[in-house]
Amino acid sequence: MRALFQRVSRASVRIGGETVGQIGPGALVLVGVRRGDTPADAAKLAAKTARLRVFDDPDGKLNLPVSADPARAILAVSQFTLCADTRHGNRPSFIEAAPPEEAEPLFLAYVEALRALGIRVETGRFRTFMEVELVNDGPVTILLET
Numbered sequence: 449m450r451a452l453f454q455r456v457s458r459a460s461v462r463i464g465g466e467t468v469g470q471i472g473p474g475a476l477v478l479v480g481v482r483r484g485d486t487p488a489d490a491a492k493l494a495a496k497t498a499r500l501r502v503f504d505d506p507d508g509k510l511n512l513p514v515s516a517d518p519a520r521a522i523l524a525v526s527q528f529t530l531c532a533d534t535r536h537g538n539r540p541s542f543i544e545a546a547p548p549e550e551a552e553p554l555f556l557a558y559v560e561a562l563r564a565l566g567i568r569v570e571t572g573r574f575r576t577f578m579e580v581e582l583v584n585d586g587p588v589t590i591l592l593e594t
Contacts, residue, residue, distance in 0.1 A: 449479065449480065449481055449482065449493045449554065449558070449593070450480040450530045450531060450594075451478065451479045451493055451497060451591070451592040451593075452478040452527075452530060452590075452591055452592075453475055453476075453497060453589070453591075453592055454476045454582060454584055454587070454588070455475055455502055455503065455585045455586050455587070456471070456473070456476050456523075456583055456584060456585050457473055457583045457585045458470075458472050458582070459471055459523045459582040459583070460523070460580075460581050461523060461525055461570075461571075461578050461579065461580050462578065462579040463572070463576050463579075468572060469523050469570035469571050469572055470523070470570060471521040473517075473519060473520050473521075473585070474514055474520035474521040474522055475523070476522075476523045476525070476580070476582045477497060477523070477524045477525070478527040478530055478580075479525065479530070479555055480526075480527055480528055480531040481526070481528070481531070481550070481551035481554045482531050482544050482545060482546055483543075483545070483547075483550075485550075485554055486554075487554065489594040490554045490555075490558040490561060491557070491558075491561045492594050493558055493592060493594050494558050494559075494562045494565065495561070495565070496592050497522070497592065498515050498565045498567055499513050500514070500590065500592070501513050502590065503516060503517070503520070515565065515566060520567075520568075521570060522562060522567055522568070522569045522570070523569075523571070524559050524562070524569055524572075525571065525578065525580055526551065526552070526571075526572065526574050526575075528545040529542070529545075532544075532545075559571055
């Protein structure tokens, strides 16, 4: 699995003009599920996401995880395009992306694992065209992989 973690002051996702997920401070996490990923990968990625120390401590150092402040949340959005292979030519190949019937349960397992760690999580809607809006804080953007 692959995730693009972006520290945000706020983020939202809309579908057809309706806001379906919205957070204040925290992280927007775009999640790509690759062929061969497992529920163990989803749990590992959730733990890594929850414990990633990219929020300022009292000294202004990136030393705290999202879970250190109950006001922070995560907006998780499934994004198969994170699995793109762009090594050859100019047209991305998505052959590494898991098919939707495999990817959706793993994305949902990732979300549930975050919630089990005590993090408030909002989501978009799987297999739906979404408009994602964010205010990147820092900016702090980190690629996570299992």
